[in-house]
Amino acid sequence: MGEGAQTKSTLVLHDLPALQAADLLPGDSASFAVFSALPAVHYCMGCFGCWLRTPGTCVLKDRGSEFAGLFSRHENFYVVSRLVFGGLSPDVKAVLDRSIGILLPFFRTTHKEMHHGLRYDKRPDFHYLFYGDATEQEVATARKLVRANMINFEPENYSVDFYGSPQEAVGALP
Amino acid sequence: MKITIINGSPKARGSASELIIKAFQSKLGPNAECTVCHAALWAGPKVVETATMSDAIVLVFPLYVDSIPSHLLRLLDTQGGALSAAAPGAKVYAVVNNGFYEGRQNAVALEILRNFCARYGLTWGQGLGVGAGGVITAVPMDSWPLRPLDKALDDFADAVAKGAIGEDVFITSNLPRFVYQLSAHSEWRKLAKKHGLTTKQLYQRPAK
Known part of the structure; x- marks a missing residue:
């Protein structure tokens, strides 16, 4: 972790059980916001309401709709997730699926591929901290997934790291 | 042959996944005994019970943030062991569609499914990655813009019916x-x- 990260505002999305999170994570402050993926938020219904009804905000009425609004307010975004088949855990994935309002419905071309436009000019750097047992193949898949995500969300910088336990992953936070 | 199809769209009806499933089913021969489960509407154990002793499990879903929609991922995460025990000989196939033009953007989601199979001792059969998914709900399956999908589903249905294992295939619209x-x-x-x-x-x- 670079020293610069210490002074930047940080947003953490994690899937740790409440008691473990209380033990391991600092509380919210002006420069450090924590969003728990537990209890699980409702899954994305694929309605495109976040693009066409209330642009930028999910229309479902639970706390999962609050997450998209946090992105552009922070300089560093950390995802602490159990590695599941080489991807994010279902709980973390549910929050991200509900947050595609940070993108626009309209397409752009980047990396010679079609992708959604970016709603915000200011975007945090992304840091993926995966934890749990992992095969070599799952690690390779996760790297590909992160690269694909980064083409979509287009942060200036990103990183991906793997840890044996949630404690180790949280230990890597600024 | 027993085929369990899992619709992984969050939409109850009218989804591209549903249309793909209908087209796929129409291409299977008379020996195929198909059941369609809906991952968003069915409880996990009911899906497992339905899939018992299946020869093939076919997942059909939209790409969400480069991966599997969270409700379907949760089903695989919580029921993977039970599914593997209930249908130990099943081969797993998947059709993933995305709204971008390139079918290849579904490759990571298919890789995640291969990892799922490896975790639970299931056999991966083949994946089909479909781009330009917006066309699927806009025009008939047998029309010119969707001809590549129609043709790919012919081959895919043939592979599932034979229990064949193949390389993943990626297609897009004729548009x-x-x-x-x-x-x-x-x-x-x-x-x-x-x-x-x-x-x-x-x-x-x-x-x-």
Whole structure:
């Protein structure tokens, strides 16, 4: 972790059980916001309401709709997730699926591929901290997934790291 | 042969996944005994019970953030062991569709499914990655823009019926890329208007 990260505002999305999170994570402050993926938020219904009804905000009425609004307010975004088949855990994935309002419905071309436009000019750097047992193949898949995500969300910088336990992953936070 | 199809769209009806499933089923021979489960509407144990002793499990779903929609991922995460025990000989196949033009953008989601199979001792059969998914709900399956999908589903149904294992296949629409993009943008504007919004309002930034 670079020293610069210490002074930047940080947003953490994690899937740790409440008691473990209380033990391991600092509380919210002006420069450090924590969003728990537990209890699980409702899954994305694929309605495109976040693009066409209330642009930028999910229309479902639970706390999962609050997450998209946090992105552009922070300089560093950390995802602490159990590695599941080489991807994010279902709980973390549910929050991200509900947050595609940070993108626009309209397409752009980047990396010679079609992708959604970016709603915000200011975007945090992304840091993926995966934890749990992992095969070599799952690690390779996760790297590909992160690269694909980064083409979509287009942060200036990103990183991906793997840890044996949630404690180790949280230990890597600024 | 027993085939369990899992619809992984969050939509109860009218999804591209549903249309793909219907087209796929129509291409299977008379010996195929198919059941369609809906991952968003069915409890996990009911899906497992339905899949008992299946020869093939076919997942059909939309790409969400480069991966599997969370409700389907949860089903695989919580029921993977039970599914493997209930249908130990099953081969797993998947059709993933995304709204971008390139079918290849579904490759990571298919890789995640291969990892799922490896975790639970299931055999991976084949994946089909479909681009330009917006076309699927817009025109009939047998029309020119969807001919590549129709043809790919012929081969895919043949592979599933034979229990074949193959390389993943990636396709897109016959529509040129710029036509697909213009049509999609026009559709977004039309839908925005329907919801009482101007095109400019679609760009609003609620987070300051």
